[in-house]
Amino acid sequence: MELLKINTAGSVDDGKSTLIGRFLYDSNALTLEQEELVRKKTTEKGLKDLDFSVITDGLIAEREQGITIDVAHIYFSTETRKFIIADSPGHIEYTRNMVTGASNSEVSIVLIDARKGLLEQTYRHFFISHLLRLESIVFCVNKMDLVDFSEDVFLKIASDIEKMTNKLEGFKQKISIVPISSLKGDNVVFPTKNMNWYKGDTLSNILHNFSKSENENCDFRMDVQQVFHVQNDEFVDYRSYAGKISSGKIKVGDSVIVLPSEKKSKIIEIRKFETVLEEAIKGDSIQIRLQDDIDISRGMMFVKENDEFLFEKELQSKIVWLDEKPMNPLLKYLIQSGSRIQVCKIQEVINSIQPESPLGNHSVNEIKLNDIATVKIKLANPLFVDRYDENKSNGSFILIDQQTNNTVAVGFVE
Structure with a gap:
């Protein structure tokens, strides 16, 4: 079965945890123990409707406050598909957790309270x-039961969503808008009779029918994570280079270039554990042997001949600041992409990006927690990355504070 990675997001009390619990319950994906927990907590709280939020609110602090603080990951499957759902927090101060939850997802579910709108x-x-280039976004207009399942309310919010999504140019995502009640179960898994004016799919149908359109034509990229040098009766002077293919594919006989030395050679063997392969594709963790003896170590990268990549000491990027301490323009940070690490400095903050008006030019003097900004970064040595639009797997990076070893920002190369 095909795996789909989903991120849920929204403001506080929009019903994300309840939606996930309802989705699992109506899909018969809860265990008997989980169903018993739901009924027990519902009885304890004296509620009429089942309290599904207890399925994802796993932290004690969350349960005490009734909000989701960390990113909870839920793994389950139906008869036709496997799912991993990252339930992200709603508070603005936990935006960094939303970035973490969405970074490996393919679909984002954004909940909107029908009473509050955007x-x-x-x-x-x-x-x-949009920044993370998620392929599809499903806007769920939740709590429709609290606005008497009003079509007018839904159409007003749908119009506002369309205005918001049309502000951003370039990369276009598939946008779906569904009126739901996660508490009552309307249009989550089963279609509802309470909104006969809605003729679209349920949330479940949208997720089950989602087909990945990932660009498999990206250039070959593989970070060297380990070098094996074996000398025994079976392998005499055996030297191979292990890593995971982040994009593209490779086969025996292909010519490759090692960065940053730019030395060239041909692949004479590909192994995956003990299996010898003729070719390998994105996601494969492999070892490769070369025709020539080249000085290669961890942190270098394999690319194919004629591949294009950014081999520069200056990068323009969008970053999301993740640290409690604001950016210090005088500090040198570590920049890491894959297994490659360099020293860098944020040379210039071009502008701050306000999601409500992303096309505006907002100048700032500093970058604080959860801020999104466009910056210029100067590196001690080239990092050989790609533009994020062209190759997501090799176009992102993290910034690390050398003093605390904290990850302070995540970035996307422009």
Whole structure:
């Protein structure tokens, strides 16, 4: 079965945890123990409707406050598909957790309270989903039962969503808008009779019918993570280079270039554990042997001849600041992409990006927690990356504070 990675986002109390619990319950994906927990907590709280939020609110602090703080990952499967759902927090101060939850996802579910419409976090979560180039966004207009399942309310919010999504140019995502009640179960897994005016798919149908359109024509990229040099009866002077293919594919006989030395050679063997392969593709963890003896170590990268990549000491990037301490323009940070690490400095903050008006030019003097900004970064040595639009797997990086070893930002090369 094909795996689909989903991120859920929204403002506080929009019903993300309840939606996930309802989705699992109506899909018969809860265990008997989980169903018993739901009924027990519902009885303890004296509620009429089942309290599904307890399925994902796993932290004690979350349960005490009734909010989701960290990113909870839920693994389950139906008869036709496997799912991993990252349930992200709604508070604005936990935007960094939303970035973490969405970074490995393919679809984002953004919840909107039908009584409140679009809020600041709606714009922020949509912008981050767009920034991360998630293929599809499903806007779930939740709590329709609290507005008497009004078509007018839904159409007003749908119009606002369309205006928001049309502000951003370039990369276009598939946008779906569904009126739901996660508490009552309307249009989550089963279609509802309470909104006969809605003729679209349920949330479940949208997720089950999602087909990945990932560009498999990206150039070959493989970070060297380990060098093996074996000398025994079976392998005499055996030297191979292990790593995971982040994009593209490779086969025996292909010519490759080693960065940063730019030495060339041909692949004479590809191994995956003990299996000898003729070719390998994105996602494969392999070892390769070369025709020539080249000085190669961890942190170098294999690319194919004639591949294009950024081999520069200056990068323009969008970053999301993740640290409690604001950016220090005087500090040198470590920049890491894959297994490659260099020293760098944020040379210039070009502008701050406000998700509510992403095309505006907002100048700032510093970057603080959860801020999104466009910056210029100067590197001690080239990092050989790609533009994020062209190759997601090799176009992102993290910034690390050398003093605390904290990850302070995540970035996307422009």
